[in-house]
Amino acid sequence: MAKKTRKFQDRTRVTTLGRDPHANFGVVNPPVYHASTILYPSYEALKNNDYPATPYGRMGTPGTLALEEAIGELDGAYGTRLAPSGQAAISAALLAVLKPGDQLLMVDSVYQPVRMFADTVLKRFGIEITYFDPTIGAGIADVMNDNVAAIFAESPGSLTFEMMDIPVMAEIAHARGALFLFDNTWGTPLHFKAFEHGADISVHALTKYVGGHADSLMGAISYTKAIVPRVEKTYRGLGLCIGPDDAYLMLRGLRTMAVRLKQHEAAGLEISKWLQGRDEVARVLNPALPDDPGHAIWARDFSGSNGLFGLELKEGTETQLAAFCDTLELFAMGFSWGGYESLIVPSDLVGARVATKDLPKGPLFRIHVGLEDPQDLIADLERGFAAFNAAK
Numbered sequence: 299m300a301k302k303t304r305k306f307q308d309r310t311r312v313t314t315l316g317r318d319p320h321a322n323f324g325v326v327n328p329p330v331y332h333a334s335t336i337l338y339p340s341y342e343a344l345k346n347n348d349y350p351a352t353p354y355g356r357m358g359t360p361g362t363l364a365l366e367e368a369i370g371e372l373d374g375a376y377g378t379r380l381a382p383s384g385q386a387a388i389s390a391a392l393l394a395v396l397k398p399g400d401q402l403l404m405v406d407s408v409y410q411p412v413r414m415f416a417d418t419v420l421k422r423f424g425i426e427i428t429y430f431d432p433t434i435g436a437g438i439a440d441v442m443n444d445n446v447a448a449i450f451a452e453s454p455g456s457l458t459f460e461m462m463d464i465p466v467m468a469e470i471a472h473a474r475g476a477l478f479l480f481d482n483t484w485g486t487p488l489h490f491k492a493f494e495h496g497a498d499i500s501v502h503a504l505t506k507y508v509g510g511h512a513d514s515l516m517g518a519i520s521y522t523k524a525i526v527p528r529v530e531k532t533y534r535g536l537g538l539c540i541g542p543d544d545a546y547l548m549l550r551g552l553r554t555m556a557v558r559l560k561q562h563e564a565a566g567l568e569i570s571k572w573l574q575g576r577d578e579v580a581r582v583l584n585p586a587l588p589d590d591p592g593h594a595i596w597a598r599d600f601s602g603s604n605g606l607f608g609l610e611l612k613e614g615t616e617t618q619l620a621a622f623c624d625t626l627e628l629f630a631m632g633f634s635w636g637g638y639e640s641l642i643v644p645s646d647l648v649g650a651r652v653a654t655k656d657l658p659k660g661p662l663f664r665i666h667v668g669l670e671d672p673q674d675l676i677a678d679l680e681r682g683f684a685a686f687n688a689a690k
């Protein structure tokens with residue numbers, strides 16, 4: 299196994315974690331092994347469970363184990379398991395900690411497919427789900443029932459980017475004997491240390507900034523020591539595992555993640571500020587902006603932002619919104635984010651919120667600022683707004 303590298307800064311660690319070149323003929327990157335069956339050298343070795351790395355491909359191969367170790371160390375977790383998507387990591391984490399009759403408190407701005415999973419599958423297994431306003435803070439105590447088992451939070455929230463007071467909520471959860479689960483996809487382990495802020499389980503979609511190239515899906519479930527038995531049994535029982543080629547892509551993405559994030563952050567902030575100066579814009583939803591309502595919490599808990607934020611316009615007809623989006627050349631329309639390319643999608647909150655008091659009222663978009671030159675991106679948005687205004 300690779301050497302522990304906690305003494306180094308994160309920007310160094312992303313280049314070193316999970317690597318052990320001299321165990322692999324000096325080759326710099328961990329190898330890709332395609333394996334389901336792994337052979338034992340003898341009857342005796344099989345009887346003694348004496349295998350080189352794992353007994354079966356589903357339990358990992360050298361490349362997938364290298365990635366698991368790298369992500370776990372970066373997360374600051376006791377252990378990590380990898381799932382075929384961020385969504386799979388989240389549903390497995392929830393199944394690991396809940397039982398029939400439990401109350402699950404879920405932030406209202408949760409990633410929409412997680413809400414769907416809670417409202418269908420978890421409900422069917424007799425779990426009581428209570429959504430809460432992302433800015434509830436210490437008020438979370440008031441919506442807890444005696445059967446509360448876990449809080450699931452995501453900050454900033456999906457689409458609406460509200461910041462949550464995570465340490466306060468984690469503390470209240472623990473005082474009531476409940477667990478605190480956190481979706482750290484936006485923060486990434488580089489910009490938010492979930493376990494230092496009270497998380498028992500941190501999940502994140504590597505699909506976004508770890509992969510970084512719009513070509514691979516994966517999720518991580520990282521956990522503290524106390525959670526090990528529950529996560530392990532659920533993860534293994536569900537048969538979750540990842541493919542060796544995806545692990546290779548994620549390890550490759552990880553090596554450049556710190557420099558990419560810095561650029562996404564700088565360009566994201568530059569374009570956010572430019573958008574704030576436009577007449578058409580009601581609000582830019584980005585906690586890294588000094589006048590954002592969540593800025594103080596973000597500045598206290600996070601060490602950086604990225605290229606993903608919300609854009610609320612004052613008004614606009616469907617024809618104008620279509621003219622805006624269809625004129626953009628560099629901001630393409632498509633889901634997911636975290637790749638090198640810029641994206642824009644209209645955000646539909648209809649039916650997606652039940653507990654949030656303050657919701658954007660104008661047309662809302664989610665923007666991902668990629669690695670293109672910000673000058674070109676601004677010129678692209680200028681052309682988009684010209685078309686928007688001409689379509690009036």
Ligand SMILES: *Cc1c(COP(=O)(O)O)cnc(C)c1O
Pocket residue numbers: 382383384385386409452456481483484503504505506515516517634
């Ligand atoms: C994308 C995303 C996920 C899901 O990740 P997939 O790999 O696409 O399944 C979960 N949470 C958040 C906040 C996300 O943005």
